[in-house]
């Protein structure tokens with residue numbers, strides 16, 4: 231890890247003058263459609279800290295959206311990727327292959343749930359992995375329909391925009407979207423009309439009814455779900471929902487795809503979040519946390535499904551770039567050596583206790599409608615006091631208040647009212663608690 235002091239330090243306004251200067255250049259040169267949560271320009275980052283060009287050190291509760299779980303300059307990632315850079319940057323795996331790609335696929339076979347024969351294919355982004363999972367499922371089943379869920383997020387390419395539930399900002403004005411995509415209910419416990427305890431059984435029954443009656447199970451190539459829904463608001467489908475959907479897929483020859491792009495690689499305290507209910511997906515898509523910040527993604531799954539696409543049907547110029555593969559091997563090494571699953575569980579313990587205390591101490595504590603998530607994927611859903619009416623303004627105000635104090639937090643949720651916490655799993659417990667202090671103060675100021 232780089233030698234950045236693991237201490238918060240605020241020496242200017244946030245953003246400071248140098249960031250503001252860069253932001254002016256950015257506004258002139260970078261397309262307006264590319265946003266930033268906090269226009270603080272990064273100089274260095276590592277462990278639980280992001281240091282900006284003005285010398286401020288922010289506590290990182292974002293990990294670049296769940297990417298730098300091992301930190302943004304993890305020793306093993308830097309070492310392995312640097313060595314690979316010096317050896318060669320690229321050959322294209324489809325032209326002349328290299329060992330790193332194969333080794334990443336071997337690691338994926340070992341780490342993903344299930345002891346069946348597995349194969350993988352590597353790509354650059356999460357969206358590309360999801361698109362390829364659909365290609366593979368269609369080639370295998372010779373069917374076309376794809377089922378996704380309310381509040382789901384799967385990316386920004388044309389097919390994955392179709393798979394994504396939320397219109398603004400992901401889809402508005404960007405259609406028409408890919409056909410043969412169907413969306414069904416998910417067991418969102420907090421907002422399920424008859425209560426969280428009924429959500430698993432009722433939502434799965436509704437989803438299955440819609441699939442059989444409106445699409446026809448025989449027409450469905452794939453059912454794709456995030457075992458913990460990320461952008462949609464860190465929704466953990468109520469117990470029983472995922473097993474019911476996975477069983478339905480199995481009974482009907484449908485490829486069950488777990489999109490673990492955000493929830494995978496120790497983020498939830500397990501290698502993959504679907505392990506929590508003993509789910510063994512047919513295919514798993516991974517990206518984000520896989521390579522310590524280098525761009526890499528994968529589809530991993532049952533060998534006979536993965537092999538269904540004809541030779542030359544999968545791939546891409548950069549997919550499985552050797553430097554990114556070296557980064558992934560470094561990230562996986564770090565996860566094993568530092569027991570980052572254990573660290574994620576500890577982060578959950580600390581965060582959930584502190585957040586529950588905050589709720590009970592606040593005079594209007596019921597504005598924290600729900601505290602949820604697993605491992606280091608924790609969120610609070612904000613609502614108007616005495617109701618379940620989403621309060622996006624409160625989430626925005628809290629985030630802003632945290633940013634001003636040097637704590638980077640992100641928002642999410644279909645209603646924009648969820649504050650989410652995704653610290654690097656290597657964050658020190660002091661920084662974690664200091665970040666929580668800042669959140670507590672932000673509530674006091676709200």
Ligand SMILES: *Cc1c(COP(=O)(O)O)cnc(C)c1O
Pocket residue numbers: 354355356357358360383384385386456460461489490491492493517518
């Ligand atoms: C981020 C994300 C994607 C898209 O990944 P990109 O690398 O941004 O294309 C897909 N699915 C889930 C669950 C994600 O969180």
